[in-house]
Amino acid sequence: MSKVGFLNPLNSMNLRQKTILLIAVIILVLVTIFLSSYSIDTSTMVTNFMARNQAPSFEHLFGTDWLGRDMFTRTIKGLGLSIMIGAIASILSSIVAMIMAFLSSINKYGDTLMAWLIDFFSSIPHLLLLIMISICLGKGAIGVIIGVAFTHWTSLARVLRVEIKEINTSEYVNLARRLGKGNLWVAKEHILPLVVTQIIVGTLLIFPHAIMHEASITFLGFGLSPHEPAIGIILSESMSYLTMGDWWLAFFPGAALLIVVLLFDILGEQIEKLLDPTKAQK
Amino acid sequence: MYLNANNISFAYKKNKPILKNISISIPDNKVIGLMGDSGSGKSTLCKVITGYIENYTGTVTLDREVINNKGYHPAQLIFQHPEKTMNPKWKMHKVLEESWNPPQELMDTFGLKDNWLGRWPNELSGGELQRFSILRALNPNTKFIIADEISTMLDAVTQVQIWDALLDYCKHNKIGILAVSHDKELLDVIADDIILFDDINKL
Ligand SMILES: Nc1ncnc2c1ncn2[C@@H]1O[C@H](COP(=O)(O)OP(=O)(O)OP(=O)(O)O)[C@@H](O)[C@H]1O
Ligand SMILES: [Mg+2]
Numbered sequence: 001m002s003k004v005g006f007l008n009p010l011n012s013m014n015l016r017q018k019t020i021l022l023i024a025v026i027i028l029v030l031v032t033i034f035l036s037s038y039s040i041d042t043s044t045m046v047t048n049f050m051a052r053n054q055a056p057s058f059e060h061l062f063g064t065d066w067l068g069r070d071m072f073t074r075t076i077k078g079l080g081l082s083i084m085i086g087a088i089a090s091i092l093s094s095i096v097a098m099i100m101a102f103l104s105s106i107n108k109y110g111d112t113l114m115a116w117l118i119d120f121f122s123s124i125p126h127l128l129l130l131i132m133i134s135i136c137l138g139k140g141a142i143g144v145i146i147g148v149a150f151t152h153w154t155s156l157a158r159v160l161r162v163e164i165k166e167i168n169t170s171e172y173v174n175l176a177r178r179l180g181k182g183n184l185w186v187a188k189e190h191i192l193p194l195v196v197t198q199i200i201v202g203t204l205l206i207f208p209h210a211i212m213h214e215a216s217i218t219f220l221g222f223g224l225s226p227h228e229p230a231i232g233i234i235l236s237e238s239m240s241y242l243t244m245g246d247w248w249l250a251f252f253p254g255a256a257l258l259i260v261v262l263l264f265d266i267l268g269e270q271i272e273k274l275l276d277p278t279k280a281q282k
Numbered sequence: 283m284y285l286n287a288n289n290i291s292f293a294y295k296k297n298k299p300i301l302k303n304i305s306i307s308i309p310d311n312k313v314i315g316l317m318g319d320s321g322s323g324k325s326t327l328c329k330v331i332t333g334y335i336e337n338y339t340g341t342v343t344l345d346r347e348v349i350n351n352k353g354y355h356p357a358q359l360i361f362q363h364p365e366k367t368m369n370p371k372w373k374m375h376k377v378l379e380e381s382w383n384p385p386q387e388l389m390d391t392f393g394l395k396d397n398w399l400g401r402w403p404n405e406l407s408g409g410e411l412q413r414f415s416i417l418r419a420l421n422p423n424t425k426f427i428i429a430d431e432i433s434t435m436l437d438a439v440t441q442v443q444i445w446d447a448l449l450d451y452c453k454h455n456k457i458g459i460l461a462v463s464h465d466k467e468l469l470d471v472i473a474d475d476i477i478l479f480d481d482i483n484k485l
Binding site: 174181194 | 332333334352353354355358359361366367368369371380381421423
């Protein structure tokens with residue numbers, strides 16, 4: 001036993017409490033970013049030629065751009081948009097996954113078709129398919145969201161399909177049917193409670209992908225329009241100024257985006273640990 | 283009332299028939315014992331009779347009417363291994379309630395303790411779980427019990443207690459029993475008739 005152990009509150013907590021604390025902190029950070037992006041004072045974002053191309057300072061933490069706009073404000077705005085698009089895309093993606101998994105559980109043909117669709121969609125490079133869908137839908141936020149949703153449902157659908165099949169063929173579900181219980185009962189009482197963890201974790205784990213893909217196709221010019229305060233737009237605009245030594249234009253927004261992505265990744269893992277400790281140990 | 287299996291044939295894999303034109307009749311006022319070699323197909327027959335296997339040929343009837351496998355099955359199977367027949371994420375009271383709410387005195391005769399109701403399946407022993415799966419099968423809609431080596435895992439005293447309770451309940455409620463076991467002595471005590479599986483499973 002270390003003497004200083006009891007002085008450090010982190011040491012006296014068990015693993016579960018630490019997990020909950022970590023989850024709470026991450027959610028707090030993400031919610032703060034999200035809320036502040038929609039309530040932040042945008043007056044510092046207007047064009048200000050007196051303060052162009054300034055390196056980071058206390059007044060402008062992330063510096064300013066070539067129009068004198070505060071990069072910190074722009075970054076927060078961009079992150080808010082990223083989280084928003086990530087949320088909609090991930091949820092939509094899980095809904096697609098749930099529908100697909102449900103269809104595959106109806107009968108053999110549905111299952112064969114779904115297995116094929118899952119393999120087909122996961123064999124195409126995400127970025128390529130995403131860009132195609134985005135272009136077809138006229139770029140913009142809708143194109144990105146639909147693009148991400150339709151390229152990222154496969155992993156969750158695969159997990160759900162296997163899990164549902166296992167439950168459906170289990171002896172306890174078979175027995176429930178001999179007790180006269182119908183599909184609705186089996187789905188509501190036996191299947192849903194057992195897959196809800198996978199659905200929550202699956203949705204959270206799509207988040208980082210959604211955010212990164214949105215930023216990258218926006219960066220490449222196939223995503224959000226240049227009028228949107230997106231991180232991808234900030235990064236692509238800053239490209240031409242990097243050569244002039246304005247490193248902060250790309251560094252802070254890029255790093256902030258990576259941190260947000262990492263936070264979502266950790267959040268997904270920790271929530272999985274919390275909800276299903278046996279799975280996380282495997 | 284009679285439960286009949288008529289000319290049942292079944293194979294898990296093509297060309298390897300397990301059940302060959304089997305017929306068996308169980309009256310609601312008797313206990314029929316079924317004995318046979320390991321791997322001969324007794325459990326398979328039990329699953330056909332109780333609706334767990336559907337792609338067989340032949341018919342399973344209750345007083346000449348083919349049983350509808352959509353609703354509550356009048357012949358309930360009790361398995362040798364109860365743990366697989368319970369949702370691992372359900373507490374025991376829910377496992378029981380999925381079928382019915384047995385009266386307290388019935389729970390007592392089966393030696394089922396109240397505090398077991400709040401536990402998860404993996405917190406009970408095989409013998410304790412088996413009491414639940416027997417009680418679960420005694421829903422008032424049950425007309426026949428198909429007991430597939432249900433007491434193999436129990437010690438002698440518990441075996442007697444549980445069979446006493448089950449036989450008593452079934453006698454009073456006119457429930458017929460098909461009891462599968464390797465234990466000749468047990469069947470001699472509980473069964474009115476004993477059938478050898480090999481005698482009914484030959485073409
Ligand atoms: N799900 C299955 N798929 C394929 N073959 C199976 C399956 N279940 C059982 N069998 C095979 O069918 C045969 C009969 O099995 P069954 O369980 O009915 O025998 P049993 O008479 O109950 O044996 P025991 O006395 O050991 O319980 C065995 O050869 C077994 O390997
Ligand atoms: Mg058997």
